[in-house]
Amino acid sequence: xxxxxxxxxxxxxxxxxxxxxxxxxxxxxxxxxxxxxxxxxxxxxxxxxxxxxxxxxxxxxxxxxxxxxxxxxxxxxxxxxxxxxxxxxxxxxxxxxxxxxxxxxxxxxxxxxxxxxxxxxxxxxxxxxxxxxxxxxxxxxxxxxxxxxxxxxxxxxxxxxxxxxxxxxxxxxxxxxxxxxxxxxxxxxxxxxxxxxxxxxxxxxxxxxxxxxxxxxxxxxxxxxxxxxxxxxxxxxxxxxxxxxxxxxx
Amino acid sequence: xxxxxxxxxxxxxxxxxxxxxxxxxxxxxxxxxxxxxxxxxxxxxxxxxxxxxxxxxxxxxxxxxxxxxxxxxxxxxxxxxxxxxxxxxxxxxxxxxxxxxxxxxxxxxxxxxxxxxxxxxxxxxxxxxxxxxxxxxxxxxxxxxxxxxxxxxxxxxxxxxxxxxxxxxxxxxxxxxxxxxxxxxxxxxxxxxxxxxxxxxxxxxxxxxxxxxxx
Numbered sequence: 297x298x299x300x301x302x303x304x305x306x307x308x309x310x311x312x313x314x315x316x317x318x319x320x321x322x323x324x325x326x327x328x329x330x331x332x333x334x335x336x337x338x339x340x341x342x343x344x345x346x347x348x349x350x351x352x353x354x355x356x357x358x359x360x361x362x363x364x365x366x367x368x369x370x371x372x373x374x375x376x377x378x379x380x381x382x383x384x385x386x387x388x389x390x391x392x393x394x395x396x397x398x399x400x401x402x403x404x405x406x407x408x409x410x411x412x413x414x415x416x417x418x419x420x421x422x423x424x425x426x427x428x429x430x431x432x433x434x435x436x437x438x439x440x441x442x443x444x445x446x447x448x449x450x451x452x453x454x455x456x457x458x459x460x461x462x463x464x465x466x467x468x469x470x471x472x473x474x475x476x477x478x479x480x481x482x483x484x485x486x487x488x489x490x491x492x493x494x495x496x497x498x499x500x501x502x503x504x505x506x507x508x509x510x511x512x513x514x515x516x517x518x519x520x521x522x523x524x525x526x527x528x529x530x531x532x533x534x535x536x537x538x539x540x541x542x543x544x545x546x
Numbered sequence: 547x548x549x550x551x552x553x554x555x556x557x558x559x560x561x562x563x564x565x566x567x568x569x570x571x572x573x574x575x576x577x578x579x580x581x582x583x584x585x586x587x588x589x590x591x592x593x594x595x596x597x598x599x600x601x602x603x604x605x606x607x608x609x610x611x612x613x614x615x616x617x618x619x620x621x622x623x624x625x626x627x628x629x630x631x632x633x634x635x636x637x638x639x640x641x642x643x644x645x646x647x648x649x650x651x652x653x654x655x656x657x658x659x660x661x662x663x664x665x666x667x668x669x670x671x672x673x674x675x676x677x678x679x680x681x682x683x684x685x686x687x688x689x690x691x692x693x694x695x696x697x698x699x700x701x702x703x704x705x706x707x708x709x710x711x712x713x714x715x716x717x718x719x720x721x722x723x724x725x726x727x728x729x730x731x732x733x734x735x736x737x738x739x740x741x742x743x744x745x746x747x748x749x750x751x752x753x754x755x756x757x758x759x760x761x
Contacts (some may be wrong), residue, residue: 307614314621318628325635332639340642358709439650462650466704466734467584475717502715518731 319428339365341394342372347430347459348444350418378419382540384412398431427454430537434529437521438462451485468522482508491538493531496523557679562686562715567660568691569747574660579739581651586698586708591651592689597662598629603681604671617726631654660688703733
């Protein structure tokens with residue numbers, strides 16, 4: 297090779313060319329794939345909302361199978377009758393409520409106390425019963441956890457879906473397993489009219505979850521902090537919707 | 547092997563056994579601890595590393611005569627990072643659910659010392675074809691250990707394989723659990739991966755005494 301690769305000018309030119317080439321390559325990839333990634337994210341949200349509602353493709357007792365992405369949009373439009381945005385006392389219909397980023401809303405409300413959060417709420421009709429689905433978001437052990445909670449008028453849980461970004465496989469990551477999520481069905485957020493939440497409790501002596509009035513579900517062994525995260529997430533985010541439900545039941 | 551000369555075939559077979567990156571060179575331990583609690587992530591991680599190391603080695607090898615030696619580590623890092631981001635984006639676009647399960651781990655490939663190690667030790671001094679074989683071989687050697695560790699940790703820790711309950715149901719007390727078997731909760735914690743790797747090293751060295759260091 298005739299090039300002297302030790303020269304400073306060569307090093308600088310090489311670095312510049314390298315950065316430009318890599319930058320162009322990655323930018324090309326990112327913008328080329330962006331529509332597909334965005335569509336995937338949208339379908340995922342719709343799948344999660346439908347899952348919390350109990351619309352899924354589960355077959356076996358341990359399956360967590362969503363409606364396939366090819367059908368999810370149609371199913372979503374079929375079940376979800378109204379998408380609401382609640383901002384203080386104001387309730388408006390908005391067909392893109394499911395695109396509201398609740399993390400951004402929460403951050404903004406924290407920064408600016410005068411800001412009233414926009415709360416998305418999905419009203420669905422299933423088996424001729426009105427079901428309300430709320431998004432929730434909180435912290436697990438390592439990173440974010442989030443989910444959707446479906447309740448009826450009296451805030452009794454009809455179904456939930458949880459997901460996480462990076463909980464420990466085999467421990468905290470089990471919050472998205474059927475045996476954990478199914479426990480929530482039938483539990484109540486209210487206790488005698490007041491908001492109590494649902495605790496992920498270690499010593500509730502009810503592993504089969506037969507008692508649905510105790511505001512508790514059985515915790516996961518080895519995942520205390522993730523479980524506490526779920527408890528806190530439900531308390532924090534579902535509480536925001538209580539005024540709406542109070543109004544509803546007047 | 548008709549396709550490969552004896553010397554080339556050794557590039558693939560050596561890292562699988564007598565020069566395994568994990569058990570002999572003790573590289574890449576960090577990710578071996580982090581992701582082997584279940585079998586499926588272990589396998590996807592193995593495949594991703596095979597891709598990144600195979601392609602990365604070829605790219606570095608092709609550029610080996612023009613990389614300025616002063617910034618070669620940075621250049622290597624850029625190559626790994628680029629490949630990893632491409633893998634991550636492609637998974638997100640075409641295998642979304644899989645990528646969600648693995649996103650953290652895919653990003654962690656960048657920090658895998660085996661990759662930088664092979665770039666520096668092999669691809670910078672060898673042609674593209676041999677570098678490719680070396681990359682595939684080392685990544686496969688790494689992946690093999692991941693899969694073995696993942697198999698035992700998921701089987702003994704959760705009683706499942708790929709999420710299927712192969713030992714019976716611990717709650718309903720069927721299968722092995724009916725006669726009093728219990729899952730070993732320790733196995734899902736990272737330290738047990740180290741112990742499993744240690745056992746593999748022990749078995750390997752007692753079979754092949756030449757691997758035991760004298761000092």
